[in-house]
Amino acid sequence: MPEAHFEFDEADRELLERIQRRYGLQSCEQAAEWLIKARLRRAAIKLTGRGRALYPINNGRD
Incomplete structure (x- = not known):
C-alpha cells in the first residue's frame, strides 16, 4: 500500500500528541x-x- 508523508505545524502536532x-x-x-x-x-x-x-486487501498483485 502506498505511503504518504505529511508535515505538521505546531497546532497539528499538539492535537496528534493528545x-x-x-x-x-x-x-x-x-x-x-x-x-x-x-x-x-x-x-x-x-x-x-x-x-x-x-484494512489493506492483498489481491496477489504485489
Missing part, C-alpha cells in the same frame, strides 16, 4: 492514521448506513 496519549499510540504518525481511519469510517457509515472494514 490523540497519541489518549489511545496509547506509539507516534504522531499513528495518531494521524487513526484520525484518518476514524473519519473514513464515519463517512462510510453515512454513505452506506453501516460500517466497513478498513
Whole structure:
C-alpha cells in the first residue's frame, strides 16, 4: 500500500500528541492514521448506513 508523508505545524502536532496519549499510540504518525481511519469510517457509515472494514486487501498483485 502506498505511503504518504505529511508535515505538521505546531497546532497539528499538539492535537496528534493528545490523540497519541489518549489511545496509547506509539507516534504522531499513528495518531494521524487513526484520525484518518476514524473519519473514513464515519463517512462510510453515512454513505452506506453501516460500517466497513478498513484494512489493506492483498489481491496477489504485489
